[in-house]
Amino acid sequence: MLNKLYSHVEKALPPKRYQHTLGVIKVAVSLAKQYGINEHRAEIAALLHDVSKCMSLEELRSYIDCDETLKYYGNMGELLHGFAGSVYAKQELGIYDEDILSAIKYHTIGRRGMTTLEKIIYISDAIEPNRNYPNVNFIREKAKTCINDAILFEVDRKLKYLLKIDATIHPNTVDMRNCILGELKNKGSKSYE
Numbered sequence: 001m002l003n004k005l006y007s008h009v010e011k012a013l014p015p016k017r018y019q020h021t022l023g024v025i026k027v028a029v030s031l032a033k034q035y036g037i038n039e040h041r042a043e044i045a046a047l048l049h050d051v052s053k054c055m056s057l058e059e060l061r062s063y064i065d066c067d068e069t070l071k072y073y074g075n076m077g078e079l080l081h082g083f084a085g086s087v088y089a090k091q092e093l094g095i096y097d098e099d100i101l102s103a104i105k106y107h108t109i110g111r112r113g114m115t116t117l118e119k120i121i122y123i124s125d126a127i128e129p130n131r132n133y134p135n136v137n138f139i140r141e142k143a144k145t146c147i148n149d150a151i152l153f154e155v156d157r158k159l160k161y162l163l164k165i166d167a168t169i170h171p172n173t174v175d176m177r178n179c180i181l182g183e184l185k186n187k188g189s190k191s192y193e
């Protein structure tokens with residue numbers, strides 16, 4: 001089954017995007033090992049996280065059943081490919097694991113109360129080896145020791161950028177940021193005491 005999924009994704013994506021996906025798999029499997037969750041599920045979620053990345057806006061919208069999302073964010077392919085990808089993975093590829101589907105769905109915008117698998121896919125997407133932006137190595141190092149720290153740093157960077165370019169910000173991203181901050185404070189993380 002896994003081989004079939006790999007060839008399906010390879011056909012669905014241009015080579016550069018497929019290389020990105022392979023990079024996300026590499027990081028996600030390594031983080032899964034580190035944080036003690038099932039590596040096979042991390043591999044599938046990472047493999048499929050961008051399966052809808054190259055769909056047209058029309059096709060993306062055809063897979064989305066959430067009126068609220070379409071109403072406010074219906075023109076944002078960047079946001080919609082996660083939502084469409086999770087429906088596609090279930091309907092077309094027979095993936096029924098809700099944690100995997102949710103990790104695909106929220107990999108760009110996050111959500112409040114993410115599971116460890118969701119956090120791993122979210123941060124792996126941002127730090128896979130092909131990514132190159134200021135401080136990416138710092139976030140890579142943080143991810144090895146505290147995934148919440150890594151996500152907080154990454155999402156703060158992302159929010160600053162989105163504000164700078166006057167982009168629409170999905171409320172989930174703000175929710176994720178506040179939730180992660182709360183988790184860090186509750187844990188008494190040194191940086192947030």
Ligand SMILES: [Fe+2]
Nearest residue numbers: 049050107108
């Ligand atoms: Fe993506």
Ligand SMILES: [Fe+2]
Nearest residue numbers: 020049050125
């Ligand atoms: Fe991605």
